Amino acid sequence: MNASAWHMLLEGAWTTLWISAVSIAIGVMAGLVIALIRLARIPIVDQLLVLYISVARATPLVTLALFIFLSAPDLGLDLNRSVAGILALSLNTTAFNAEIWRSAFRNFSREQSEAAMATGMTPWITFRRIMLPQMVITSLPGLVNEMSFLIKGSPAIAVIGIVDLTRVTNRISAVTYEPLPPILVAGALYMAIIGCLVWLQRLAERRANRLAT
Amino acid sequence: ADLEEIQERGYMEVATEDNYAPFNFIEGGDAKGFNADVLEELRDYADFEIRQEILPWTGLLAAVSNDQYDMALTGASVSDERLRVFNYTPPYASAQHFAIKRADDDSISDVDDLSDKTVGVQAGSVLLSRLPELETMLEDDGGELGEVVQYESYPEAFADLANGRLDYVIDSAVPVNTLVASKPDVFAKGPAVSGAGYVSWPVPKDSPELLEYMTGFLEHLKENGRLAELQEKWFGESFPNLPEKPLKSVEQFHELAGLDD
């Protein structure tokens, strides 16, 4: 591998990184919103969300990415490929995150929120100041796990022409006919990115001890 | 979209590939290859802008047939299935299929020698769909087709050929030449395993005027000698005996390729 191959790999890693980061941010937020909506148990909406979560969890990402990219024009949408890729990743990860948040809600101590209400907090302030900070800590292991799966699954969006880390390895080996070296480098880069997340999770675990009363 | 619309909006969008040397590939971050050079010629030739998008092969033809792009400026082999949806400009390269073997493997010199050997080929490719031709050739001589292993892309198949999991790999003429030229001590070109085949640019069936326009462009390259130059540069030969007309139907293709049953 020459200098330009290294350059391409780093560029690919950057693409993987920023697309994943945006999708993670969207997925975590949207997951929380869906979990909140599901708490309200609105009749038809609830069933639709359950269906969405079930299907989105089972659908392989490649499939979803191609599907969005190819059917967007039929729906009159002009999707940039990065947007389509982010959409696919977000749709997928949101479904998982919604379940993670929901279980955090369900396990949240009712006594603590009652104590908040008793001091005159409105449900919204209770949620924002008392529940959310604790749910973030307790859900972080699950969320980080899901984030790492998103990053690991992100090569799928190469199918619509996004040049991510894995696609770069394909491009390099198409010329050198030696697939192994770039794959090894890519593997190391993936481990570095996900390693940061795992480290983040360790930090949260230490915080979580405080919540274990 | 057809030519009229392209001219109206002032640009044409073409889809190209990124890992099919020597037709299209990426080196040092830039698109290279036969079609990359042709694209430059097309930019000079056309009175509208040309926009290029680079896609992996998996979704490429589907995206073109879905009107995401106006045409595919790629090294696409002609096949029955594709002719359902696309017309092809006149071929610019042969796609006859050849076996590739390890350079140090002396057991393969003729088609007969391929009998019962393990072969690698790309999944969902024209090469796979024309395997029955090889099977017939082998059976005529009392042999049989060995195990067929399908790969997502060729670099992995070549890796397995080199490490001995495969005995030979089938690819079409042009990439075989390129591979053997770049790794002469590892790979060698084996016998041809199919009848004639063609490589050219697919244009959606509902864009007949665009097909005509691209045919005219190819004529133009032939006349000023650029086509032959580029073929020599990228393919190592200029394929003088290719058909001169666009390919529009299965019958026409079968007649030209000598495929009729």
Add this chain to the structure above:
Amino acid sequence: MSEANTSEMAAVSIRHLSKSFDDVEVLRDVELEVKTGEVVTIIGSSGSGKSTLLRCINWLEKPDRGSIHIAGQRIGIHEDGRPMPVRELAKVRAKTGMVFQGFNLWPHLNVLHNVTEAPIHVQGASKREAEERAMALLEKVGMVDKRDSYPNTLSGGQKQRVAIARALAMQPEVMLFDEPTSALDPELVGEVLAVIKDLSAEGYTMVMVTHEMAFARAVSDQVVFLEKGLIIERADPETFFTTPKTDRVRKFLENHDTPSPA
């Protein structure tokens, strides 16, 4: 609104309160008036509805019938029958401070922030103001030096003292205690009771559920006995503990051997 002049206005006034869970009537037509500055103790056996009554007062439990006024303002429902919007309900709730059996401190906040959280985010107090008030209260419950500790490092008695400071920080009209010492080791009960005793001496209005008979006798102005959701006896502590009117209460007091007041 049915406001009388402040000096005579009841801190809590409960009328015809009834509440059922599923088919079980847990409170039946309860009437209770707590005057400003008064300490009322609710006793009764397990399952008699004591907690439910207390939780109705600040609308953590929604009664089926009846009305509750806190410092003259009705909670939960407007006089004309419209249910109260959550923001308004929260405002009326803030007039009560509640201390729970299980402390229920917020584990992600340290002691000081547990106390300042509601004043800042509910009353809109400035951070400085809230912290000054919090420090004064932590002083009162003897927890100043633990201000930066997190709840999981505190003993039960310390937690309960912080919980009391937290409730006081909202400057409530009435404090509600639901068995504030029953989750504590015997050695830690005393420190919490001492704090509550101080509060009663300072003139805070309090409604308290407890099993500590000696303590109830010492601090109460009024003792109420609840049995299967009915108030079957109410009296000043002297009368209640020495000459109970009903057999039920007599039996109850026998089981809870009541020493004379300390």
Add this chain to the structure above:
Amino acid sequence: MSEANTSEMAAVSIRHLSKSFDDVEVLRDVELEVKTGEVVTIIGSSGSGKSTLLRCINWLEKPDRGSIHIAGQRIGIHEDGRPMPVRELAKVRAKTGMVFQGFNLWPHLNVLHNVTEAPIHVQGASKREAEERAMALLEKVGMVDKRDSYPNTLSGGQKQRVAIARALAMQPEVMLFDEPTSALDPELVGEVLAVIKDLSAEGYTMVMVTHEMAFARAVSDQVVFLEKGLIIERADPETFFTTPKTDRVRKFLENHDTPSPA
């Protein structure tokens, strides 16, 4: 091995036992001899080392110095100083049956299987044999009709009775009880004490930590008072409760108002 003849052999014999956690000496040179059929009660204030002593007896806690023999066999360390391999240790441990404050039933097994689990998988008893024995023991503790229930559906008193049956099922030489009733609601204490009383009447050897003074007085043959890891008084219950030798014990007994035996 230092075996005497069985009739006179001590069920538990503790010599020079010492144990520290970090730098704190929790047990200091404790000596205790429990004869077969005897009931020994250990009392003392919180943190005095009662639980640690009990846990040393079956090697749940490893002492720093000293020796413990159960029915004549040394636990944890061979006489020649070699540490005991885990399998052998498990065998000696099985000579003791332990009942914990927190019950510690195995929640994934029903009552019957909680009792048969160890006999089948530790002693290698046949399923039929183990179940017969288990049913007899459940009968004894009055839990036969709950044999198919899972622990989460039982009250605290019922759980503790099952835990006792579970410990008895191993046919231990000595039963160890660590505050068996202190996690129970007052109403449920009686049923567990009744079971233990029956066992003592049947001649089981028992070592028990408890805060129930009246009960200790009624069932013990020997009472031991632990203070900061030292045994500062030991006597028969009559002497111990009526004429304690040290001031410390007198004070302790005052705080734990001791009614006369039931």
Add this chain to the structure above:
Amino acid sequence: MSNWEILWDERAQFWSGFLSTLEIFGLSIVGAFVIGCGLLYLLEGSRKRLTIPLRIFIDAMRMLPFLILAYLLYYGLPSVGIRLDAWWSGVGALAVYHGAYFAEIFRGNRLTFPPGQIEAAKAHGFTKGKMFFRLLLPQIIMQTRPLLGNQLIYALKDTAFLVIITVSELTAAANSLSSTYFIPTEAFIVVIGFYWAISVTMEIIIKQCGRFSAKRGFDNV
């Protein structure tokens, strides 16, 4: 001929892809489960010499994309003279990879396992092995079932990556059909259907286990 008719004509290819996906998935999750339990058992012994390398191994697996692990096993090992069969290296990679995840899930739950129960078992003379298999493991498995369920879905989706090492399963069938006839939408709708069917079946099974364990009071542990 409509796109759907093409797919119908090629149904045999889908069906055999589906069956081999099921086979790979089934075998590899059984393997992963056994590996996960084994790792947990090894982590039980508090010998640092053993637990540290195991923790590093588990974390490495969690950081590495499955695709790359499969790739290294299949195309990387031949360069050091080991040549694995595609099918077995695929199943092996899946089992090891998700085994590490199972172990991590179990370990997380083990941390909060009530110590009193372990003490009770010791006091009753249980040896380490008996205690692990009879008391610890059953409870840990029942309590972690929602997480295990999620992990099974990830494992199912990872089987799709095996196309890269020439294992012909469901996604391979769809890729092949869609690039022959470039009808990705229809081909993939069918594939989504198949994957969904598997994961819904799994969800139902896990829910049933949940009922069973609720009945046995695991939720109140």
